[in-house]
Amino acid sequence: MKKRLLAMSMALLMAAGLTVGCGGGTADTPATQAPKTQKDGGETTQAQASGGGESGEQVTIRFAGWLEVEEATSQLFKDLIAGFEAENPDIKVETVAIPFNNFKDQVMIAANSGDAADVIMGNDQMMSAFNGAQILQPLEGVLDQAVIDDLIPVYKEATMYDGKLCSVAWMPHPVAMFYNKDLFAKAGLDPEAPPKTWDEMIDAIAKISALGEDENGNRIYGLAIPNGKGSHAAQRFQGIVYSYGGNFLDDTGMPNVETPEYKEAFQFLKDMADQGYMPECVDAKDARSLFATGVAGITFESEMGRNIYRTTSGLGEEFDKSMGVALFPVNKTGESTTINTRHELGIYAQSEHKEAAAKLVEYLLSEEAAVMYYDAQDAMSPRVSISQLPEMNKDEYSRIFNEQSATAKPVKITNALFDNAMSEMSKSMERVLVNHEDIDTVLADLQKTVTDLYK
Template sequence: MKKTLAVMMSALMVGGLALSGCGGGQTATTAAPTGAAKTEAAGTESAAESAAPEAASGEQVTITISNWLEAEEATSAIFKELLDDFMAANPDIKVESQAIPFNQYKDQVLIAGTSGNAADVIMGNSQMMSAFNGAGILAELDSLASKDVLDDIYPGYLSGTTYGGKVKALSWAPHPIAMYYNKDLFTKAGLDPEKAPATWDEMTEAAKAVAALGKDDSGNTIYGLGLPTGKVAHTGTVFNGIFYTFGGHFVDKDGMVDLNNEGNVAALTWTKELVDAKVIPAGLEIKDLRGLFASGQIGIIFDGDMGRGAFRASSGIGEEFDKKMGIAIIPAGETGRSETVYTEHQLAVFEKSEHKEAAIRLVEYLIGKDAMLKYHKSNAVLSARKSIATLPEMNEDYFMEVFNKQSETASPLPATNAMFDNAMNEVTKAIERIVVNNEDIATVLDETNATIREMYGQ
């Protein structure tokens, strides 16, 4: 794995642009006090959230936070507001934002981190944090973060930021994948539009019934289920939830890549059968499926909470589309529980930061009650913390109730290796070979398994 990572980092150093940052090498006259921030009880505001601690010497510590939120129109204003709120509550800390476009973010942070110049607080998603951890730029948070905060995070979300038994980041704005369905198509197919399928078998039968409608009034094919089966790494990523539903997995309990297992074979056999029956469209990615669902050509689709906004926009009727849309947790499959995966924003502290105590105060503020309620009101984000996710303000409609319920059983992506994104590209290729090219499932899984193990250095 060290050899693989070294090759990856060398390529980044040649092809990327260095990110200037003062997080690792900045000198300050005083360290921020942290005792009050360590006493936060689950469900209550921390001292950092409710009171402005006095600077020990009247001078400020300056910390930086790298992010892509300020670089995007939908989140720029609220992100700046949250930082301003933190600084108002913590006058001994000044926060400087390093905004980086999303498509450049991972590479620039890796380059900055390995050169010792990453921001004090590092934002990322599940796949990015795996790479950042592999590069050794994340600080351990087990003793740095408040125990009460750590205990308040849903176990599934906390496990997704734990590497080798050490917490290296904290969950922020998770996006569990749930189930959407088209009520109009359910009605036309003779199904109850107010009753979502509760089991995988019920969902499969409902999808077949919708597909049996054939075509819409414009002659477009109607599909029962929209499941990504090709093109981009996202397909392989979300397919982990399908593997889990059938009792399968991407890595075994020892962390070894293990694709050719009974559950995965069953999941892919099921998928192939529905693709052949034209219940699932073949070779499409999530953006294609979202468009088909919004236009009434797909009966059921799996997507995150951001899906609602995408469907409203693609349908051309905005919030009126909500009347056509049902929402429910993923139906229970072979394991007897609602199996799904999540993506999320995460916050970490740079290993070489000279201001870790101030950095963790910012992290805990951003994932705390006041900030999350404001962020939720602005962008309908979820919280990974049990005490916050269950607040009435976070469950203002049935849609939010379902996604908060889905958080209880959401599993982290198995992104334990810095090459996870590359591995998911290989899984996507395997799915395409099986469902589009009609290749043998076991053979494809064996070959893909060998490719990824070599990639992982296993």
């Protein structure tokens, strides 16, 4: 039976690549219907279906996510749920904790059996698959419109499919530039004046690389960024593509990689590797390690970087003295254009308690929850009003990332095979960096491959 459910869930994943838009029904009648379970044996009343209990009756909803199973966020998540339940004593939240690597498949299996959680967490790639399988509830008319209207435009646009708001950004992750102040000083650069343009950045990368080795004989690189070994590196690479004015999808929603902009972005990687300024085919973990150990001058990272580098370096907050952060350098677009990714929240289309589920989503997007997450993890808010609060801008680090949010573009993930497409792009990056193949040939091959995937 488990094999059958898994096979059916994979079919739903494939369907996500062909279907756009949330569940096709009304707010109370989703297009995808499955037998509803009633755990107490009675009939489902209209009050229960809408999420509100009659006469103060308590309603139980479920939240599916991975924060509870990760050490860094487990206690924070419990505190968030406790805060919501304190404000909403008529709603109890049961958590469905699933490890990240198994999360997408498990949610799809549960949805296929008609038993998914009422509120579903996901990253941008997962939510695209959930949307394609039509298990997400359209949120207009369900969430408080004031909350929707307060979303930062780029984050709201990123979660809309076929004109419908199918999920909401919860934790935005705009990518900015990190740099090592100690290496800047050793290279004769001003550690308090980071590069503002692409040319200034390349000049700094060259000068830092010219330092050669550190006192322990370790090679010093001017730049360390993910540039191979999996889909994550390719997704992060889209930030560089954006800075050259390119875009993964054309106006029809199909891949568009055989372009001058992609060629320039690939050429940048090739130049960095050929000149010894950047190690080739490293993943995010490798790049972070190089920066945290002080042998890489520049890297690109999200707002999570501060805690990551404090931990990876083993120095804790002491590492902050060596770490600088600045807006992504201005390139061909004339502004600081980079990528953002997101954690998102959605409501299950077949939930019997959409009103209660909406209250939980609204609470997690509230000022109270945002400040709790910010204090614990430097987390950003996707809401205009909250992102500007003094409580969310306690230092220059936070101010940089809130400013970066305004120009950080999402990768529009409209197809469940986006991750496969990024894996193919990663292989193309390796062909250029390791095999030294012709960029035009590689991009032509990549265009055919990813177009076939999207078809």
